[in-house]
Amino acid sequence: MPQTKKAASRAARPLRAFKEPAALKRLTKSLETAQDALTQLQAHAGRDVSKSARDLYKDVKTFVNSARRDTTKFAKAIQRDFDELQKNVTQGARQTARRAGAGAGASATKSSRSRATTRSTAKRAPAKRTSTRTRAASKP
Secondary structure, three states: OOOOOOOOOOOOOOOOOOOOOHHHHHHHHHHHHHHHHHHHHHHHHOOOOOHHHHHHHHHHHHHHHHHHHHHHHHHHHHHHHHHHHHHHHHHHHHHHHHHHHHOHHHHHHHHHHHHHHHHHHHOOOOOOOOOHHHHHHHOO
């Protein structure tokens, strides 16, 4: 009978490397293509266009450049978040393993604490009630 393989524990698994999302890659490539197209457009049009057309070209070029810069910043921010989450997950796995090693001692302490809180609430005196009958009877 063949032996069954045990699933690798989370702590034993190798960490995954960050993989940039495909949509972000496509966006970056599109912005690079737009930048190249604007450069070619300026070369063909030259100084023969009106001032308003040159102003519009400048605005579009500025927009594409800032969008490209922002997508690069966004990709770096996503990578930082991924690295931080991965670090937190590995730290959490280590802490869980340590807690599991503590065993029954930790759970016994916890249950005795819950019993102690139950006792303390049972010792409290009930709240005093004011009856509405005395007020109604005192009215003429």
